[in-house]
Amino acid sequence: MTNTALEQDIREKLRRSGYTLTSQRRAVLDALKETQGHPSAEDVYLIVKKKNPRVALGTVYQALSVLEEIGVVESKHWSESPTRYDLNTEPHLDIRCVNCGRVSEVPGVGLGDLEALVQENTAYKVTSTRLVLEGICPVCQGEG
Amino acid sequence: MTNTALEQDIREKLRRSGYTLTSQRRAVLDALKETQGHPSAEDVYLIVKKKNPRVALGTVYQALSVLEEIGVVESKHWSESPTRYDLNTEPHLDIRCVNCGRVSEVPGVGLGDLEALVQENTAYKVTSTRLVLEGICPVCQGEG
DNA sequence: TCCAAATTAGGAATGATTATTGATTGGGCG
């Protein structure tokens, strides 16, 4: 498995920023891989806790923050929902159901050159471009 | 001035949803007009309080929520920042400085048919599309 | 005017996140 290669890559990124790959940070990464979704910090905490009951929620927050800083994890903020975390840092679109909270990826649509376009039209130095979508998921539509 | 006409329009929208235009709600609208920016609920509260010291912060939150529901106000969520409110409900792009918190509008860039494109590529019923931009504003760049 | 329903003020409660602090750990160096 590519587990070790990925881990080496992450370890290298951490090192470059003066961090180390601790067992807690690895556990957070594993939890993110495991869910394949967009868990909240609390969700990650619960998964990590299953294997190591001694971890603290604060540690999960701190690990997620470090992992985001080195570009391995991305966070998104929806309304009426805690921050959600994602291993996929490629530009992509996520949509959240305002009814049940489910988060799904929207395939086949890219932000295109929107980021470049934005950069041309503002004096800001753009550091982050995130499209936040909300809607009603198929399941909840069926219930209507 | 068109004040009365605008007010009539809003009064009508409220009425259609079973609400009334109370002095507190009008005060919140005035505060939003006054700032022309993207104030937080707290900012709005402080402005409203100047004219009517008896208003409660909770009332401001409730008023903003009602005004958003009827489509007169839009809220946006950036990281590390309370929700910010805007009278401009036309599709537009706002960028927030991660250093000083300033929020500015990005002119000349639209979301185009992105919303339609998203709708085509997901089984969700899209209810909200918001592009959240973050960067470093010109002033803060100068300080670097 | 009077009533019922909507709204408000004030403050307590909640939920997410950050800060603090003392203990623990792990990797480099003797």
Added chain:
DNA sequence: CGCCCAATCAATAATCATTCCTAATTTGGA
């Protein structure tokens, strides 16, 4: 191999934004 120092962690207190609750007030309509 074992010590040392800085990084990290666990536990919990504190903070911040927001919502909830309740009694009092206001409002529009009969």
